[in-house]
Amino acid sequence: MKVLVTVKEVAELADDFEVEGTEVDDRYLEYDLNEWDDYAVEEGVQLNEAGVADEVVTVTIGPERAEETIRMALAKGADRSIRVWDESFEDVDLLDTETKVQILSAVVAEEEPDLVLTGVQAGDDAFGATGVALADDIDFEWAAVVNDLDMDADAGVAHVHRELEGGVEELTDVELPAVLTIQTGINEPRYASLRGIRQAQSKEIAPKTLTDLGLDADAVQSDLTLTNMYEPESESDAEIFEGSADETAGKLAEVLREKGVAE
Amino acid sequence: MSDVLAITEHRRGELRDESFEVISAGRELADDAGGDLHLAVISGDVDSFADSLNREGVDTIHTVENGEEFNHDVYVQAIEALYNDLAPAFVLMPNSVNGLDYAPAVANRLDLPLVTDAIGFEYDGTLTATREMYGSKVETTVEVEGDQFAITTRGAEWPTAEGVGDAEVSAFDFDVDEAAVRSTVTGFEEVGSGDVDISEAEFIVSIGRGIEEEDNLPLIEDLVEATGATLASSRPIVDNGWLPKNRQVGQSGAQVTPQVYLAIGISGAVQHVAGMKGADTIIAINTDPNAPIFDIADYGIVGDLFEVVPELTEQFS
Ligand SMILES: Cc1cc2nc3c(=O)[nH]c(=O)nc-3n(C[C@H](O)[C@H](O)[C@H](O)COP(=O)(O)OP(=O)(O)OC[C@H]3O[C@@H](n4cnc5c(N)ncnc54)[C@H](O)[C@@H]3O)c2cc1C
Numbered sequence: 001m002k003v004l005v006t007v008k009e010v011a012e013l014a015d016d017f018e019v020e021g022t023e024v025d026d027r028y029l030e031y032d033l034n035e036w037d038d039y040a041v042e043e044g045v046q047l048n049e050a051g052v053a054d055e056v057v058t059v060t061i062g063p064e065r066a067e068e069t070i071r072m073a074l075a076k077g078a079d080r081s082i083r084v085w086d087e088s089f090e091d092v093d094l095l096d097t098e099t100k101v102q103i104l105s106a107v108v109a110e111e112e113p114d115l116v117l118t119g120v121q122a123g124d125d126a127f128g129a130t131g132v133a134l135a136d137d138i139d140f141e142w143a144a145v146v147n148d149l150d151m152d153a154d155a156g157v158a159h160v161h162r163e164l165e166g167g168v169e170e171l172t173d174v175e176l177p178a179v180l181t182i183q184t185g186i187n188e189p190r191y192a193s194l195r196g197i198r199q200a201q202s203k204e205i206a207p208k209t210l211t212d213l214g215l216d217a218d219a220v221q222s223d224l225t226l227t228n229m230y231e232p233e234s235e236s237d238a239e240i241f242e243g244s245a246d247e248t249a250g251k252l253a254e255v256l257r258e259k260g261v262a263e
Numbered sequence: 264m265s266d267v268l269a270i271t272e273h274r275r276g277e278l279r280d281e282s283f284e285v286i287s288a289g290r291e292l293a294d295d296a297g298g299d300l301h302l303a304v305i306s307g308d309v310d311s312f313a314d315s316l317n318r319e320g321v322d323t324i325h326t327v328e329n330g331e332e333f334n335h336d337v338y339v340q341a342i343e344a345l346y347n348d349l350a351p352a353f354v355l356m357p358n359s360v361n362g363l364d365y366a367p368a369v370a371n372r373l374d375l376p377l378v379t380d381a382i383g384f385e386y387d388g389t390l391t392a393t394r395e396m397y398g399s400k401v402e403t404t405v406e407v408e409g410d411q412f413a414i415t416t417r418g419a420e421w422p423t424a425e426g427v428g429d430a431e432v433s434a435f436d437f438d439v440d441e442a443a444v445r446s447t448v449t450g451f452e453e454v455g456s457g458d459v460d461i462s463e464a465e466f467i468v469s470i471g472r473g474i475e476e477e478d479n480l481p482l483i484e485d486l487v488e489a490t491g492a493t494l495a496s497s498r499p500i501v502d503n504g505w506l507p508k509n510r511q512v513g514q515s516g517a518q519v520t521p522q523v524y525l526a527i528g529i530s531g532a533v534q535h536v537a538g539m540k541g542a543d544t545i546i547a548i549n550t551d552p553n554a555p556i557f558d559i560a561d562y563g564i565v566g567d568l569f570e571v572v573p574e575l576t577e578q579f580s
Contacts, residue, residue, distance in 0.1 A: 013397045015551040024401070094405065097367060097377050120363065125396055127379050128358070133367035136339070141445040144335075144364035163515050164274070164360045167455040167508075170333075175445040181363070185502035223376035227391065228404040231553070238547070238560040248564045249574035252546065255562055259544055261466035261523045262490035262579055 001153055003044045004113035005078065006104065006131070007058040008034040009069040010124040022093050022226040033069045036119025040182040042189040043149060044117050045077035052151050053115070055079050059107050061100060063090075067205055074200035075192035081203070082107060086210040088217045093226040097129040102220050104130070105137045106213035115158075116179040120145050128181075135179035143174045147183040265296035268351040270342060271304045271316060272359055274333065275451065278312055281357035286424035288416045289355050290320035295386040296352055299323065302430070305341045306330045310432075319426030325435040335365040336444040342369050344437040351411070358415035360515075370413035378407055379415045390414075398532055399555040417533065418514075419540075455516065457509035464493035467521045469512055469539070471497040473528015473549065473568055477505045482572055483527065489579035495519065497529045513538035528568050531556025548572070 009031050017028035033041075047053040058073045058081045060066050070081045084103050089095065108116065118131035135142035147169065148161035153176070162170040163183050174180070192200070210217050241248040256262040269289035271282035286302065293300040299322040304312045309326035316324055327341045342365075346354060354373070356366040358380045370377035378384075382402075383393035390407040392414065461467060468490070470483050487494045494510060501511040512519055514534040524542035529535060531547070531554055539545070540559060547560040548568050557563050564571055 011397070013400050015553065017400075019401060022403070024397075097370070097379075101371060123398065126394075126398075127377075128363050129367035129370070129377055129379050131367075132364060133371040133377070136368035136371040142335075142364075142368070143446065145360050161452070162360065162364070164451075165279075165514050166518065167453060167516060168274075169452045169454055170448055171450045171452060173447045173449055184498065188504065223408045224378065225406045225408070226403055227406045229396070229401050230403075231400070232395070232402040232558075234558050236558045236560065238557055238563045240557075240563045240565060245566060245570035245574045248566060249571050249578060252548075252562065252564060252571075252575055253578035255544075255546065256466075256490065256523065256525075259523050261521075262492065 001047075001053045001114045002111065003047055003053045003056045004108065004111055004116045005037070005040050005044045005056060005058045005073070006116070006118040007037045007041060007060045007070060007073050007081075008119070008122045009060065009062050009066040010034045010122050012123070019229050019231060022229045024229075031065065031069065033072050034119050034122045036121055036123070036182060036184060038189045039184050039186050040117040040119050041073045041076055041078060042187045043182055046187060047151060048077065052153050057082065057111060057113070059084065059104065061085065061095070061103055070205055071200045072192055074203045075196040076190055077196065079203065081205045082208060083205055084208045084213065086217060088210075092222055094125065094222060094224050096222040096224040097127055097133050099220040099222050100130050101133045101137050102215060103210070103213065104134050106215055108134070108138050110213070114177045116140065118179065118181050120181045120183050131179050131181035140177045140179050141175045142179040142181075143172055144181045145183045146180045147186045149180065149186065265293075265298035266301060266349060266351040267293045267296070267298060267353045267355055268301045268303060268342075268345060268349055269355040270338075270357070271302055271312070272357050272361060273304070273307050273312060276307065278315055279359070280423060281359050281418055282316060283318065283423035284418065284421045285355055285357050285416060286316070286318055286321060287421040290424070291421070292353050292355065292384065292386060298352065301325060301349055301351065303327060303342065303345055303435070305338055306332060306334070313432045317428045317430045317432070318424040319428045320424060321428045321430040324430050324432045326432060327435050327437070329439060332448050333361050334444065334446065334448060335361070335368065336446055337439055338365045339368045339372060340439055340443065341435070341437060343372055345435060346373055353411070354413045356413070356415045358417050362415050366413065366415045373413070375411055375413040376407050376409045377413045378405060380417050381414050382417050382420045384414065398530060400553060418537065455508040455511065457507050459493060459509065461493055461495045461510060461512065462517050462519050464519065465522045466490065466492045467495050467519055467523070467542070468492040468525045468527065469495040469497065469529060470500060470527050471529030472499045474500070477503070479569075480505060482569070486572055486576045489576045492525070497535050526556050526560075527572065529556055530554045531559065
């Protein structure tokens, strides 16, 4: 069984940052593997180690810079990677779900995986839509927000738990081939070992353009345009204690005593 | 046609709050666009659900009888059929866990541009939606190209619809393509009961990723002991296995309503806030003055927990 894992490099904002137009300048951004994808990669690698999967391939839509993050996934045990980018994306602030789905569908057509794992959402744009939209597009079955996976490859069924609100899990059987969107906590993502990092250097990251995938740049025009970005106006009327740690802790202690919750 | 088709949500025999929020959001859009608000309620006891959903502002409620519980394959098919029948300008769905499980498929199948997790929108011939990015650190407006749209709305951003309405209730018959139903819900499981019930606690000290390492937990446990508080946490602490699941506060964890909620090293992501915004008094300790938790806090310390917490513990020893 072949597993395809979507891996996104996401940006995190520094504590202090400035918005310029519809973006945040690069110097306030730190790039990292999307938290949810880290769990998806781990799940794929564990399926491989358990002998259920025989190859784990990652796919990333991202510029060359993303290769650092891709190497991290390779160091954790993915076998090889695909990175899709097109210079026409350079000026796009926001790729819509449809665009991502068209690209990933083309990759699925080439790779023919039996299982696709994605993160529930990306930490930066937080769309939470790519996996399920992709599943519908490629006519795979799916399950979203999966926090437990028991794969019965012989029967062609994935027994999953979907984490609902309020501490309730839904138990669902999903026919393969399928796309599962992976929730944090499903496993314990490993740290890349030194050996893994060394090995990752010799693993393949195949760069692909839209043309390579048989796609037309016009066909992947985003329907969404970012028109404004701003720091939300704080509705906060919080009283912020000023002073040294000792002073602020003193004031906080007073509040706790006043409220009668601590003596 | 500028109608709105809004999809409601229920679980284990009960309508969820999202159903009444999506009515308010839907009415707002329908007013902007000059159209009607159609609701769909799919599966479960649809007739009794329709009674409860008949709130002010709803024009028509379409009931789709099919099984007891949510099944995304059925939902997608039912919404597709309704859409073809009604040709609404907007399909509105809750950005709930189940919304995450069917809304993107609906948008893809109907070839609609999709905006998820909207916290606001405006329509004047063009749809502009407001969303957050980077863990709520920035807000964005997004202009959406098209004449028909799929939108998912964030929970608790719109008020729950009140008042008794006079909607027409109409049974929607359609044939499920059973061959295309390839997932089966086999049951539910409650998780996270255990030694303590944090939902009963009066004073909660809650810890987030700011704690950095499991080895730093005793620092917080000392404070908890000195003050007689109950220890809880944000999700990453539980994901890491540092605290059991029953300590997690938030959308997928427990809802808490203490007198005081002290959030230490917690950013205040929407899914966390969903579980603790009912606290009487919210206090935050965080190094980042822009952390969203300060937006809902009553008191705050912008500072390093490793400096502040020991001093605080000291105050009670
Ligand atoms: C479907 C779904 C369901 C979810 N359900 C839940 C849920 O039930 N509960 C939940 O909590 N999350 C939930 N999440 C995850 C949620 O989106 C966030 O990822 C999570 O709440 C972040 O936890 P955090 O605030 O501890 O970590 P972060 O967001 O990483 O914040 C850490 C904070 O610590 C501060 N900090 C760092 N160092 C220090 C220091 N030395 N002193 C003081 N402050 C410091 C930082 O400034 C930052 O604000 C869910 C997500 C999804 C997609």
